[in-house]
Amino acid sequence: MAQDDSLFIGASRKPDDSYQAAERLLLKYANRHGLVTGATGTGKTVTLQILAEAFSNAGVPVFCADVKGDLSGIAAIGETKDFLTKRAETIRLDPYEFQEFPVIFWDLFGEKGHPIRATVSEMGPLLLSRLMNLTDAQEGVINIAFRIADEEGLLLLDMKDLQAMLVNIAERADEISKVYGNVSKASVGAIQRSLLVLEQQGGKHFFGEPALRIDDLMRTTRDGRGAISVLAADRLMMNPRLYATFLLWLLSELFEVLPEVGDPERPRLVFFFDEAHLLFDEAPKILLDRVEQVVRLIRSKGVGVYFVTQNPLDVPETVLSQLGNRIQHALRAYTPREQKAVKTAAETFRPNPDFDCATAITQLGVGEALVSTLEAKGVPSMVQRTLIRPPSSRLGPISEAEREKISAISPVAGQYDTPIDRESAFEKLQKRAAEAARAEEEATRRDEEEDRGEARTRWTLPDFDDRDDDRRARTTKRKTTRSRSSNRQSVTEAAVKSVVRSVGSSLGRALVRGILGSLKRGR
Structure with a gap:
């Protein structure tokens, strides 16, 4: 059932409850964007998986976020399961072949894939x-x-x-x-x-270098298949604002980097925005205007954007009107808001006289969806109740060992793993x-030196005339002459002086003793 110009989504259900006609998405109109909605557990993730597989086989690179970890199985070959085989037989998918796909794992935190970084300048104010x-x-x-x-x-x-x-x-x-x-x-x-x-x-893990090169999201294999870039978002969802802002930044980068190509025969890249409501929750008007502008204009760059969310009311009307290809899984209609969502979803489809769209939305089984895609000249097809085809890759997550092995042989291995911190x-x-x-410090030092200089100049010396200098010179000369003459005394003069000193000392001691003795006797 392969065709070069379209993707097989599933088989539509006829009034007699048989599934015969194939529902397809024309590659020529795949860049007109799309919407996949439905309550939890109705099959949105599997629909995303089979669309990514089909785009990859058609040579179109894909970027998608793996919110719960289930989408990682697209990197491994599928396994035979009874309910998958039965679905393939029901929609007459023959042959139903299992396949593994070329996947590049990414992670903002660098734990479950190659790190993705952007600079602060690229993010913008x-x-x-x-x-x-x-x-x-x-x-x-x-x-x-x-x-x-x-x-x-x-x-x-x-x-x-x-x-x-x-x-x-x-x-x-x-x-x-x-x-x-x-x-x-x-x-x-x-x-x-x-x-x-x-x-x-x-x-801190996201901002820095080496920054992501958009080219690495648009790789193809030697056999012509498009690479599927899977962003590990299970931890990222703990900070939904960072998740939504990152994906919006990525869309903006694609818009700014890619050249205009008009309406190509197939998209250059398909971008799946899972949990899309996080992008629009409490978003200011200027940001909503930015999203609307990017979605409206990025089509001419050859990029298709597909929003995946639980409720069509999660997407603003200005953006919703830009989405031409729609897959609506089951919705519950218990609360007034849910009933409004069902009515809104039903009104966006081109009616089918065979069934009531609003009623069908609440009655769809797991794996069933209402599908409407753009036909020739970009006209929406009549909505059909469709059983989505089973995936060719593994249903469910892969092991950590398998993830590490795939990352080790990735075409971008080693390019982003080590951060760079340049000036x-x-x-x-x-x-x-x-x-x-x-x-x-230099200015302070100069100021201190100038202050010390000024302090020295506050004191002055008396202005003596030259006669004082002559007096000092004569006094110094006399001292020097006297010292030299004493040094030149003869040996005889030295001996005489010694005798005189000895005699004087003996005589002095005798006189003292005589005087003291007479005083004692007088007592």
Whole structure:
């Protein structure tokens, strides 16, 4: 049942409950985007899996997120199961062959695949503000930080670059406020606290280099199959804001990097956005406008975007109107909101006179869906109740050993595993601060020397005339002459002086004894 210009989705159910006609997705209109919705446990993940398999076999690279870990089985060959074989027979899928697919595993945390990184500059102030849930004033400070970094040639690559830039802005707040408007230290402090939270949630693993090259998501094998890039998102879902912002960044990068190709015969890349409601929850209008713009214009780049979510109401109407290919699994209709979702889903399909669409949505079994794709000239097909084909790859997750083996032979093995920390804003601002400290120290030293010089000049000496110098010279001469003459006395003179000293000493002692003796006798 293979065709070069379309993908086999499943077989539609006829009024007599038989499944005969094949439901297909034309590759020519696959870049017109799509929507896969349905309640938990109705088969959305398997539908995503069989679409990824079909696109890969058609030579179209695929990027998808593995939210629960179940999608990793697409890298392993399928296994015979009774219910899969029975479904293949029901929809007349002959032959039903098992197959493994070329998969590249990615992980923002680098644990279950190759690390994915982006620089702070690539993320941009808008997405960063969304990621940190900043106020308008704080977003303004982020914009100023990016503007000054551009003007001063400071690369913002990782989180420490942005943190250093914010510290620099806080120190220069008065100067910067005169040019760009008020920059309060309170706003800078709030952003720094948000950055700390983001870092603890894993942002430090995402921001940095080597940054992801879009080309590596668009690889094909030698036999012409498209690579399937699977993002491990089970841990990432613990921080849904980071997950949604990352995928939106990736879409934006695809939009900016890829050239215009119009409407190719097949897409250049298909992008599956699982748990799509996380992108739109509490999103500000400026972000919603950005999503709408990217979805509307990225089609001309040859990229198809498929949103996967539980409820069609999760997607804004402006985006929903851009999605031409739709697969609707069962919905529950117990609460007013669920009933509204059923009605909305039914109204988006081209009606089929054979059944009531709203009623059918609540009666679909596991693996069944209402399918409507774009036909010739881009016209939506009449909605059909369809039994989705069984996957050719393994149903369920692979083991950690299998994952490691696949990653070891990956075409990007070794390219992203080791982080790179080149000179950027953090290092340059450190050098700038060190140079300023040295200059300040040098200026302080010069000031101290000048102060000491001024202190010395406050004291003066008396202005004696030259006669005082002559007097000093004569006194020094006499002392020198006297010293030399005493040194030149003869041996005879020395002997006479010694005798005189001895006699004088003896005579003196005798006189003292005589006087003291007479005084004692007089008593």
